[in-house]
Amino acid sequence: MPLYEYQCEACGHRFEVWQRMGAGSQGVSCPQCGSQEVKKVLSTFASSTSASAPCGSSASSCSSGFS
Numbered sequence: 366m367p368l369y370e371y372q373c374e375a376c377g378h379r380f381e382v383w384q385r386m387g388a389g390s391q392g393v394s395c396p397q398c399g400s401q402e403v404k405k406v407l408s409t410f411a412s413s414t415s416a417s418a419p420c421g422s423s424a425s426s427c428s429s430g431f432s
């Protein structure tokens with residue numbers, strides 16, 4: 366499941382959300398102020414996912430509950 370970056374339009378806080386591929390911003394709220402006025406931000410995280418993947422390089426061993 367990909368990690369998306371959002372920015373809150375109310376307070377400007379940036380945060381990341383694990384979402385299903387193609388999911389919209391429905392249900393996403395700012396963890397800082399609680400506003401749902403958030404917009405998806407294109408970030409550069411994709412270039413570093415291999416280095417910081419939560420489950421390591423072996424997807425079959427993932428059991429962290431993100432499914």
Ligand SMILES: [Zn+2]
Pocket residue numbers: 373374375376377378395396397398399400
């Ligand atoms: Zn906010």
